[in-house]
Amino acid sequence: MNLDTCDDATHERILNAAEKLFAQHGHDGTTLREITKAAGVNLAAVNYHFGSKQALYTEVFQRVIRPINERRLAILADAEQLAGDQPVPLRAIVDSFIRPVFEMARGRPPFLLLMSRNFSAPPAFMHEVMGREFGKVAQRYLQVLQTSLPHLSPAEVFWRMFYVTGSMLFVAAHSQSIERLSQGLCRSDDPDASIRRLIDFAVAGLGAPKTPVA
């Protein structure tokens, strides 16, 4: 409440264990007993440090989403400055949106599942948090995309960005299982290629000709 006691190992251990377990089994599928056991701390520690299971879950998610969104906006601002008076290239916009997610996941793959869970099927108590975190960056991206895709209506831009988000989250959710699902066809051992492939797809989809009104 006052100064953060950043040397509190228990606090961090709980967050790390919870991130992994919440990602793999969801909020309802994970118990505080499992978390505290994995973290090697006492059962009562969660309620002492976080107050409740829901508060812990919220903190776990905010700890991962906030740096990502900050980095997104930072890269986007750079791209905007680089473009000067011109519209920001579509590919640069998409890159700034997608890349931070997968870069944050380096070495901690379960985190991608956590992202996916929270945006695709968040627990009910997270709706408010998700709306806030989602809306913040959405507004910014819509603004930038609109100048790079002037032939599309704002609604059209929103829909398409929604699709891109869905593609990204679905890949994120299955980053660990894609090799099995594709029966060895798809490899997940080249993160750079994975990101580039997804960006290629997203840029093409976003830039598709306007749907003619029926």
Add this chain to the structure above:
Amino acid sequence: MNLDTCDDATHERILNAAEKLFAQHGHDGTTLREITKAAGVNLAAVNYHFGSKQALYTEVFQRVIRPINERRLAILADAEQLAGDQPVPLRAIVDSFIRPVFEMARGRPPFLLLMSRNFSAPPAFMHEVMGREFGKVAQRYLQVLQTSLPHLSPAEVFWRMFYVTGSMLFVAAHSQSIERLSQGLCRSDDPDASIRRLIDFAVAGLGAPKTPVA
């Protein structure tokens, strides 16, 4: 076990209530008490008719996914026949993949959420079922797509179909909340337009130029 007693109202009432509640709150977030109460049947009826909560969940999902996959393959076969010796038009392939999902959802929107949940973050005991249901149609679509997208490797085709699936499921998951999320910008009151918009995006993404090898 022997002949299906198709006039068993209790069986159906449980399935319908379970579909709605599982879709909204997930497997772990739904209790048998809630389901039986919503269905207006006795608590013990679930175990009598289905054996366990997991068996009920499996049955709920298979009841929705199987007709969809059958319809997909039927439409795809028609398109193939219509195309004769020529490759099936990309748009026809995508249409056959996406349209049955949203048509099945007419009048029962929670069903879309169920789809999304099961493919994006299925409960652990569903992994085998999902792999089976996914693999079945995936193989067929990969084969057809390969002839329509000969410039892409099989792996590339799989990845892109994965992205399309993600877009579709994300829209499905938020079909009820997109108006709120977009602050009124996007409307969900024209299902035909929604399907067409998604197909436009998917076709453009699938048909994107091949990613140059770095």
Add this chain to the structure above:
DNA sequence: GTCTATAACACGATAGAC
């Protein structure tokens, strides 16, 4: 096939000693 009653257990949260 439907019901009541309950077994058997797991859950989140907390009180209170250290």
Add this chain to the structure above:
DNA sequence: GTCTATCGTGTTATAGAC
């Protein structure tokens, strides 16, 4: 700040009467 012990509640599943 950490621990043990436990409270109160809710869970799935089932036994057994009707």
